[in-house]
Amino acid sequence: MQRSIRRVWLMLPCLLSSLFFIGLPLASCSNNVSPTTGSTESMTLKVGQVANEISFFPMYVALRQNFYKAQGLTLDPSTPIMMGSGAKLTTAVEADSVEIGVGSVTNVFTISRVDAYIKMIGAVTNDYLLDIAVSKQFEAQTHLSASSSLADKIQGLRGKKIAISAPGSATDALLTYLFKQQGLDAQKEVVKVNMGANTPAILAALKAGRIDAGVLSPPGGQIAALGSYGDAFISPVRGDIPAMQHQLFTVAYVKQKVIDAKPKAIAAFIRALAQAEDYIQNHPEQMPGMMASYLKADQKTGNLAWSAVKTSMPMSPLINQQSYDASDQFHVKAGLIAVSLDYKNLVATDTMKNALSATASSS
Incomplete structure (x- = not known):
């Protein structure tokens, strides 16, 4: 309800102006995003993540297996930008220097306080991997x-x-x-x-x-x-x-205006993430070695890492409400957010479902 009221107030100046200036297109009031109709959409995205830590492993798999390329997507730069902390990542997303942020749900809840248009577009890992x-x-x-x-x-x-x-x-x-x-x-x-x-x-x-x-x-x-x-x-x-098990942890998130401006690129990103998560599930014998390579560690460490987190790897980027609610309640009980944040307001369910239902360009 709070977000709905906020959206009305954000739109009000534009609606009032249109009464006096008949020629003013209402599309310009949609979160300052220009329509993509008739224009060539860029298939390039700037992606940032917190660090090369274990909770970002599916991102590495997508890159190593060329799943972004298979979906016709180009990352700029060619690997996600390592921000070093969730706070720096949220600042970069809000400043539009990064289009997709990959960080913890905590990052998203934090940025949502100042940006009503922030959306989660994919589960990267589950469980609280700390x-x-x-x-x-x-x-x-x-x-x-x-x-x-x-x-x-x-x-x-x-x-x-x-x-x-x-x-x-x-x-x-x-x-x-x-x-x-x-x-x-x-x-x-x-x-x-x-x-x-x-x-x-x-x-x-x-x-x-x-x-x-x-x-x-x-x-x-x-x-x-x-x-x-x-x-x-x-x-x-x-x-x-026990109360912290099976909750959503690492996610990909964007501003709504990025989804509006680059729907094909965002869909390609979601499908590439889905390919990575499917690959992880179907090739468990390869994961200890890939984990060691990702962490730049020896094979013993790779084995330890995979053993510790293999049950936390999602089957799909789709964010289900149960895992979201568990994370939401964790943040409420910790006093990190005052009230529960509505799943429908923060999770771009239709965007994810539409991307995954479309025929992948690699098939």
């Missing part, structure tokens, strides 16, 4: 381990230095949620160290003792355990937080 890893020194001092109760783990993290990617990011959201469930305020209870979406840097800081813990993508905690300097302390995807 863990809290701690140092062995922390475990020794607190007498806690991965098998301790969740309440005891949160109490043990009070007063500690914890790395996050950036304020307002998905990494920050996880801390906010967990502490709030224990009646605590993470802003007051821990020292947050902003390190960007950089798992190797966080692990290096953990190993050196510069931080006590870090919120990072899997298999960061498992790598720390292999090196005998840390552990995956709290892991949503492992089932440590």
Whole structure:
């Protein structure tokens, strides 16, 4: 309802003006987008994502298997721009320097506060693919381990230095949620160290003792355990937080005006993502090797990574309401949004369905 009222107010000046200037086309009031009828649509898109982390793996598969090219789409530049944090990505999307953003649902909820026309156009990964890893020194001092109760783990993290990617990011959201469930305020209870979406840097800081813990993508905690300097302390995807399982996590999102201006290019992007997700499901034997290549890691790490996240890879880019609602409720309970955000307002369901029902150019 709030979004509908907001749209009416946004359109009102244009509608009033048309009463006085009969020749003024109402199409110019549609989110400042020029109609594409009679013009040649560009099949080039600027795509940005937070980082080369595990939750963006389908994007890598689409690029490596040439699925964008197969759909007649060109990325400019030829690989997605790495922004380093969700905050930087949302800023780039809002400034129109990036047309498609690939980041967490948290990013989309944040940008939707200032842009009523933001839309999700594809699920990239499910489950909350972030863990809290701690140092062995922390475990020794607190007498806690991965098998301790969740309440005891949160109490043990009070007063500690914890790395996050950036304020307002998905990494920050996880801390906010967990502490709030224990009646605590993470802003007051821990020292947050902003390190960007950089798992190797966080692990290096953990190993050196510069931080006590870090919120990072899997298999960061498992790598720390292999090196005998840390552990995956709290892991949503492992089932440590039942209420957080099966929720939508990483998505592709755009402004409505991009969908309006480049419908064929957006459809091609969605189909390329669908091809990547289908390829992942149908070639599981190739995924550990591709994961190792993607993370620029050894095969053991690739095996760990694939084992940790294989159940989080979507069957399709279509965003179902159940996974969306689970994510929405997580953000409400964490106090990150005041009220639930309507699925119909934020998810471009018709855009996704139309793209996937069309005959792919590669068939």
